[in-house]
Amino acid sequence: MIQGHEAWLEGIRLRESYNTTSTGDEDRTMITLCGFGVSNYYNKLKLILLEKEIPFHERLVYPWQRESFRESSPLGKIPFIETEYGSLSESQVILDYLEERYPEQPLYPATVFARAKCRELIQNLELNSEWVARRLYKESFFGGSVSEETKREAKERLTSGLKAVAQLAQFSPYILGSTFTAADCVAYVHFLMIDQTTMKIYGENMLERYLPNVVAYMKFMDSRPPIQTMMADRDAALAAFLKLNVKYDG
Numbered sequence: 001m002i003q004g005h006e007a008w009l010e011g012i013r014l015r016e017s018y019n020t021t022s023t024g025d026e027d028r029t030m031i032t033l034c035g036f037g038v039s040n041y042y043n044k045l046k047l048i049l050l051e052k053e054i055p056f057h058e059r060l061v062y063p064w065q066r067e068s069f070r071e072s073s074p075l076g077k078i079p080f081i082e083t084e085y086g087s088l089s090e091s092q093v094i095l096d097y098l099e100e101r102y103p104e105q106p107l108y109p110a111t112v113f114a115r116a117k118c119r120e121l122i123q124n125l126e127l128n129s130e131w132v133a134r135r136l137y138k139e140s141f142f143g144g145s146v147s148e149e150t151k152r153e154a155k156e157r158l159t160s161g162l163k164a165v166a167q168l169a170q171f172s173p174y175i176l177g178s179t180f181t182a183a184d185c186v187a188y189v190h191f192l193m194i195d196q197t198t199m200k201i202y203g204e205n206m207l208e209r210y211l212p213n214v215v216a217y218m219k220f221m222d223s224r225p226p227i228q229t230m231m232a233d234r235d236a237a238l239a240a241f242l243k244l245n246v247k248y249d250g
C-alpha cells in the first residue's frame with residue numbers, strides 16, 4: 001500500500017511539472033494524457049493511469065482548439081494520448097491499450113469471459129447511459145436549452161441504460177464484486193455527471209432510483225487516493241475553465 005501511495009505521489013509530482021500546456025520536450029517514452037480535467041472521459045483515463053501507477057504527463061488541451069490536434073484525434077474530441085508510437089483517441093480504445101501495454105497491474109478481470117462482462121458493463125455505462133444523458137448537458141451544465149422532445153426521449157433511453165447497469169452491477173463492494181476493476185473508474189466519473197444532470201433536468205436523481213446502492217458506493221470510492229487526486233484536479237480545472245468564460249456546450 002505504501003508503495004502504491006508513493007507511486008501516486010510520484011505521478012502527482014510528474015504531472016505537476018507538466019500540468020499546464022505542453023513544453024514540447026516531454027519524455028516521449030511516457031504517456032501524455034491530453035485534454036482538460038473537467039471532462040469525464042479524460043478523468044476516466046486519468047483514474048486508470050493513477051490506479052495502474054503508470055507515470056504520465058498531462059497536456060492541457062480544450063475541445064474548441066480541435067483544429068490544432070485533429071491529427072491526433074480525428075473527431076477533434078478529448079481525451080487523446082500521445083505515446084512513444086504515436087497518438088490514440090477514444091477513451092475505451094486507450095483503456096484497452098493501457099491494459100495491454102502495462103499488464104503489471106491489471107484492471108480487467110483474469111478470465112476471458114469475466115473481461116467481456118467488464119466491457120459489457122462499461123458499454124452500458126457509456127453508450128447506453130452517459131452518452132444519452134450527455135444530450136442534456138447543454139442545458140444542465142452550460143446555460144443553454146434542449147427541447148422537451150429531447151428530454152423525453154433521453155429519459156426513456158436513460159431508463160433502459162440504467163436498468164441494464166443495475167442488472168449487471170454488484171456493488172459488493174466494487175461494481176463488479178470483490179475486486180476493483182476498470183469498470184469502477186468508468187462508473188465513478190459517469191455517475192457524477194448522470195446524477196447532477198438528471199437532478200437538474202428532471203428534478204429527480206435517476207441514478208438513485210435505478211441504482212439504490214449508488215450513494216454508499218460513491219462514498220466508498222471517495223476514500224481511494226487516485227479518486228481524491230482526480231477530484232482535486234477536477235475542481236481546479238473547473239475553476240480555470242469557468243474563468244475563461246468561453247461558450248462551450250460539451
Ligand SMILES: N[C@@H](CCC(=O)N[C@@H](CS)C(=O)NCC(=O)O)C(=O)O
Pocket residue numbers: 039040041042063076077078079089090091092250
Ligand atoms: N467517445 C469519446 C467521447 C469523448 C468526448 O465526447 N469528449 C468530449 C469532452 S467530455 C469532447 O471532446 N467534446 C467536444 C466535442 O465533441 O467536440 C471517448 O470515449 O473518448
